[in-house]
Every structure is written in C-alpha cells, then in structure tokens.
Amino acid sequence: MSTRTTWALVVETTQGIGQRKHLAAEVLAHVEGSREEALAELERRARGHVPEHPSSPRRRRLVRTGDGFLLVVDGAWQTFASRFTVGELLADSDAPPAPEPVAARSAPPDEPDELDEDGIPVRPAWLGRTGRP
Numbered sequence: 001m002s003t004r005t006t007w008a009l010v011v012e013t014t015q016g017i018g019q020r021k022h023l024a025a026e027v028l029a030h031v032e033g034s035r036e037e038a039l040a041e042l043e044r045r046a047r048g049h050v051p052e053h054p055s056s057p058r059r060r061r062l063v064r065t066g067d068g069f070l071l072v073v074d075g076a077w078q079t080f081a082s083r084f085t086v087g088e089l090l091a092d093s094d095a096p097p098a099p100e101p102v103a104a105r106s107a108p109p110d111e112p113d114e115l116d117e118d119g120i121p122v123r124p125a126w127l128g129r130t131g132r133p
Contacts, residue, residue, distance in 0.1 A: 006089040007031045007038035013051055014080040021078075030089060038086045042068055046084040053080045 009028040014021055028045055031038040046062060046069040054075025063070045068085040114122040 004032045005034070007033075007035065007086050008089045009038065009042045009045060010085050010087065011045075011049065011082055012085075013082040014053060017053060017078065031086075035086065039068070042084050042086050046071055046082075049082060049084075051080060051082050054078065 008030055010025055011028055012023045012025045015024045016022055029041070031041050043064075049071060051071070051073060054073060054077075056076055057073045058076065059074040061072045063072070065083075067087070068083065071082040071084065073080050073082075116122055
C-alpha cells in the first residue's frame with residue numbers, strides 16, 4: 001500500500017495599513033496527491049482570492065513562482081501582496097487521528113461463511129458478539 005503525500009496550501013497576506021502593515025500566514029487547505037495536483041488547486045484558489053486590502057483595487061496581477069503564486073493588488077495609495085505556496089506537510093500537532101483499519105469479519109476457521117440461495121449469510125453477524133454495539 002503506497003501512501004500519498006499531503007500538501008499544505010498556504011497564503012501569506014499583507015494585513016493592516018500604513019506603518020502597521022505586516023504579513024499573516026494561513027493554511028488554506030490540505031491536498032493529498034501529487035505536487036502538480038496541489039499546485040493546480042493552489043492556482044484555482046489564488047485566482048479567486050479576494051484580499052481584505054485594498055478595499056478599492058485598481059490593478060491585480062497573478063504571477064507564477066517556483067513554489068506557487070504571487071498576487072499583487074494595487075490600491076489607490078498602496079500595493080498589497082499575497083504569496084501562495086505549496087509545501088509537503090511533514091508534521092501537524094493538531095491533526096485528526098488516522099482512522100483505524102476496519103477488520104474484516106470472518107467466521108471461526110472451522111466454520112466457513114454459509115450463504116443461502118439469495119446470498120444472505122445463514123449465521124448472522126451479531127451471533128456470538130459480546131457487549132453492545
């Protein structure tokens with residue numbers, strides 16, 4: 001069984017205005033698959049991204065870079081940028097636990113599953129189970 005790579009789609013956006021301008025990073029999503037699949041999703045998100053600043057955009061430029069995209073939006077007085085990058089997710093301290101594999105139900109070794117003429121098991125799955133579901 002091969003494991004698929006998980007890619008993080010990250011945007012770093014200019015926040016604030018004037019001397020309080022700074023960059024803030026946000027993980028937009030995770031994509032499982034190839035780097036090309038992750039970049040395609042990242043491009044889709046970058047094209048549709050509407051940043052908070054400037055409130056009255058005058059010009060919008062999307063540039064492809066080596067690891068993603070750069071969106072440059074000119075406002076009336078200032079220019080704002082959003083950098084979109086894709087990177088392999090190596091660790092996540094708050095990742096949901098991996099699902100446990102579902103064990104296939106099997107009859108005891110000396111008792112094969114017997115089916116009636118309609119293909120329904122003669123021995124119900126609940127027979128011999130202990131505890132409540």
